[in-house]
Amino acid sequence: MRHRVAVIFWLAVGAVPAAAGGDVVLQGEYIFRAAGCAVCHTDEKHHGAPLAGGRALKTPFGTFYTPNITPDPETGIGKWTEADLARALREGKDDEGENLYPSFPYTSYTHLTDADVHAIWTYLSGRPPVHQKNKPHDLPWYLRFRPLIGIWKALFFQPGVFQPHPDQSSAWNRGAYLATAVSHCGECHTPRNALGGLERELNCAGNRDGIDGAVAPNITPDKPTGIGHWSQSDLAEYLETGMTPDGDYAGDLMADVIDDSTSHLTKDDRLAIAKYIFSLPAVENEIKHEMHPHKKKKEKKENYD
Amino acid sequence: MQVKTRSVLAIGTVLAILTPVLLHAAEPEDIIKYRKNMMKAIGAHMAAAGAIIQGKVDYKSQLSEHTNAVQALTWDIPGLFPKDSDFGDTQAKDEVWSNRAEFEKRAQTVKVRAEAFAKAVKTGNPQIIATDFKQLGEGCKSCHDDFRKKEDN
Numbered sequence: 001m002r003h004r005v006a007v008i009f010w011l012a013v014g015a016v017p018a019a020a021g022g023d024v025v026l027q028g029e030y031i032f033r034a035a036g037c038a039v040c041h042t043d044e045k046h047h048g049a050p051l052a053g054g055r056a057l058k059t060p061f062g063t064f065y066t067p068n069i070t071p072d073p074e075t076g077i078g079k080w081t082e083a084d085l086a087r088a089l090r091e092g093k094d095d096e097g098e099n100l101y102p103s104f105p106y107t108s109y110t111h112l113t114d115a116d117v118h119a120i121w122t123y124l125s126g127r128p129p130v131h132q133k134n135k136p137h138d139l140p141w142y143l144r145f146r147p148l149i150g151i152w153k154a155l156f157f158q159p160g161v162f163q164p165h166p167d168q169s170s171a172w173n174r175g176a177y178l179a180t181a182v183s184h185c186g187e188c189h190t191p192r193n194a195l196g197g198l199e200r201e202l203n204c205a206g207n208r209d210g211i212d213g214a215v216a217p218n219i220t221p222d223k224p225t226g227i228g229h230w231s232q233s234d235l236a237e238y239l240e241t242g243m244t245p246d247g248d249y250a251g252d253l254m255a256d257v258i259d260d261s262t263s264h265l266t267k268d269d270r271l272a273i274a275k276y277i278f279s280l281p282a283v284e285n286e287i288k289h290e291m292h293p294h295k296k297k298k299e300k301k302e303n304y305d
Numbered sequence: 306m307q308v309k310t311r312s313v314l315a316i317g318t319v320l321a322i323l324t325p326v327l328l329h330a331a332e333p334e335d336i337i338k339y340r341k342n343m344m345k346a347i348g349a350h351m352a353a354a355g356a357i358i359q360g361k362v363d364y365k366s367q368l369s370e371h372t373n374a375v376q377a378l379t380w381d382i383p384g385l386f387p388k389d390s391d392f393g394d395t396q397a398k399d400e401v402w403s404n405r406a407e408f409e410k411r412a413q414t415v416k417v418r419a420e421a422f423a424k425a426v427k428t429g430n431p432q433i434i435a436t437d438f439k440q441l442g443e444g445c446k447s448c449h450d451d452f453r454k455k456e457d458n
Contacts, residue, residue, distance in 0.1 A: 045451075214454060237359075241439060242446040247352025248344075249442060251396075251449025258446070 028123025031116045034182045034269070035109070036261040037124075040066045044256070052076070052130040057103055058212045061196055062139035064103040072129035082121045089117055090159060092149075099149035101137070102157070102196065111162040111181030156197035168279075171268075175276030178269060183261065185277070188216040188253070205283035214252050215287055222282035235274040236267070333390045340385035343378055350374045351442070358431075358438055368434075372423040375441070379419040382412040382448075396454045408452055415444040 032038070043054040043066075053068040070076040077085070077095070084095040092106035093099055100106065112120075142148075162181045164173040179185050188211060189204045205226070206218035218226040227235065234245045239262035242250035250258055262270060354371040356362045386401050386408075401408050418441040425437040 241442050243351065243355060243442055244348075245352060246345075247348035247350065247355065249348075249351075249445035249449050251446070251453040255446045255450035259450070 024119050024122045025126060027116075028119035028121070030119075030264075031112075031182060032120050032123050033261055033264045034178060035112075035120070036183060036257055037069070037120075039253075039256050039260050041069050049130040049132060051124075051127055052132040054132065054135055056212075059103060060192075060209045061103075062137060062143055064101060064137045064139075065135035066104075067134045068130065068132050069124065070127055070130040070132075071125050072131050075131050075133050076129055077124075078129060082118070082125075085121050085124070086117050089120075092153065092157065099146050099153065101149060102152065105184045105187045107157055107198070108181055108184035108187055110157075110159045111177070113161060113177075113181075116182075152195065152197070155195065169275075171272045172275050172279060174269065175272030175274070178265075179273050179276050183257075183273065185219065185273075189219050202283055202285060204277070204280055205285040206287035208287060211253060216254075218283065218285050218287050219277060220280050220283045220285075221278050222284050225284050225286045226282060227277075228282060232271065232274040232278050235277060236270040239263070239265070239270045239273065240267075334393055336385075336387060336390040337393055337395045340390075343385055347375055347378045347445075350378070351445070354438060358435055369423070369426050372419075372426045376419045376423040379412075379415050382415060383409050398452050398454050401452050408448070411444070411448040411452070415441065415448065418444045 038051060040055055040057065041051045041053050042048055043052070043056075045055070048054050049070075051068070051070045053066040055066045057064040057066065068076040071078040073079050080088075080095050087093050087097075088095075088100065088104075089106055089109040089112055091110070092102065092104070137144075162177050165176065168176070186198060186204050189207060190198045190200075191202050191205065191207045192209070193199055204219045205222075207216040210216040220226040221228040223229055230238075230245055238244055238250070239258060241263070242255060242258045244250070249255075262273075265273075350371040353364075354368060354375070357364050357368050357371070383405075386397060388402065391397060391399065391402050418437065422434075422437040422441045425433045428434075
């Protein structure tokens with residue numbers, strides 16, 4: 001019986017509206033968008049070709065340049081098989097079995113369902129190929145040694161497909177799946193320890209050292225320091241239009257996420273994500289605005305001289 | 306006649322001395338505070354307008370107050386970002402000044418859309434109002450996307 005319940009939830013989680021028509025490409029496009037792949041794999045700032053990579057991700061561990069994921073055989077992933085892509089998403093390894101840096105959030109994508117991985121492959125392999133060489137990452141010398149990633153994985157990487165929670169509603173499970181496996185909210189909104197592993201007890205409680213020096217706010221339902229003063233529909237609305245309940249508009253990386261990813265989801269999926277986010281433990285964690293060193297008056301003045 | 310010329314000269318001299326002082330009277334910190342308050346005011350009116358448009362509250366008769374306010378407050382956004390107001394307690398990215406043409410273009414888009422939104426409310430057509438509201442919001446977001454650093458909630 002328990003098994004059957006699990007199977008039913010399983011189906012609920014994997015069901016995508018586009019799949020109703022049986023069109024795998026549409027399902028792939030939907031999940032691909034929900035997963036925000038294009039946000040990082042397109043260098044929008046420099047008008048780069050879609051999915052041809054080259055976008056710089058500045059992190060406290062160095063600058064990563066996202067790779068070309070178009071089906072170009074020479075510079076993209078044109079020689080990859082579906083199994084190669086599945087291995088990258090599930091195990092964080094490239095087509096030659098080499099470890100990938102966790103700046104590629106396989107820590108989340110490992111939870112994708114088989115059907116969604118297949119759909120992503122079907123969609124992605126049909127994208128127009130773009131010939132654009134990958135830029136090498138700009139990392140400190142001690143991080144250039146890829147076998148180190150193996151140790152990192154042993155410490156912080158928990159592979160495995162998303163397991164639905166039978167005690168929760170199908171909407172909650174859908175939201176949990178989208179938030180943790182697909183949209184990977186926690187990858188930016190959870191602080192990392194000195195080794196770059198997510199601090200699980202501070203799940204989604206905000207990250208001061210976000211990508212490109214941005215601060216990812218606390219999105220747990222804590223009232224004073226998180227988004228506890230929002231309603232679930234406020235959050236769903238924010239993921240659609242970018243407007244907070246105070247009438248402020250999302251900026252920086254989150255504006256890209258909304259434009260390229262969450263605004264394309266169905267309303268039900270946005271509400272499901274909101275339902276899940278509001279079920280997270282409220283963590284009191286003030287993410288204070290701190291002046292960036294380069295913004296300090298003194299240094300700036302010196303620049304003017 | 307001579308007296309008049311002299312007094313004109315005197316006033317002119319006083320003005321010539323005072324003008325630079327007057328122009329530079331504003332401290333960058335105060336400008337930053339002022340523009341943050343302006344942005345908050347715009348946000349408050351946008352949130353209020355959104356609540357009415359979505360039917361969360363029934364203050365339809367007051368919608369135009371909010372749209373007129375947004376139109377007035379977005380009239381000269383680049384003017385809120387003068388030179389030298391780029392350091393201190395600000396979330397403005399350096400690009401506001403280094404990529405000024407693009408910044409002004411986006412601000413102009415917001416201005417035009419705020420006007421359109423105010424006009425739409427006068428038509429009373431809920432569909433046009435909703436569309437123009439959404440477009441204006443996209444204008445706000447497009448500027449925040451590239452010209453504001455996310456540093457707090």
